[in-house]
Amino acid sequence: GIRQFIVGTGGHGTVTPGTPHPNSEVRAGGVYGVLKLTLEATSYSWAFVPIAGQTFTDTGTRACH
Numbered sequence: 001g002i003r004q005f006i007v008g009t010g011g012h013g014t015v016t017p018g019t020p021h022p023n024s025e026v027r028a029g030g031v032y033g034v035l036k037l038t039l040e041a042t043s044y045s046w047a048f049v050p051i052a053g054q055t056f057t058d059t060g061t062r063a064c065h
Contacts, residue, residue, distance in 0.1 A: 003062065005046065007035040031056045040064075 001023075008015075016029030033050035045061040 005035060005037070007048070026058045028056045028058075 017027045031050055031054055033048055036047045036049055038045045043061055043063050048058040050056050
């Protein structure tokens with residue numbers, strides 16, 4: 001299927017996620033930062049970069065279909 005990233009980590013406040021939806025992989029609440037996406041010809045990668053003082057991170061690389 002299609003991979004989907006939902007990142008809402010800036011602005012007024014963050015919300016702690018509720019019940020996970022089927023196929024959810026990573027979830028975190030109360031975290032500020034940015035998601036860096038890198039697109040290549042045959043793959044893509046991501047890295048969540050938290051603001052200073054926070055420790056949550058998530059990274060990965062996958063091949064394109």
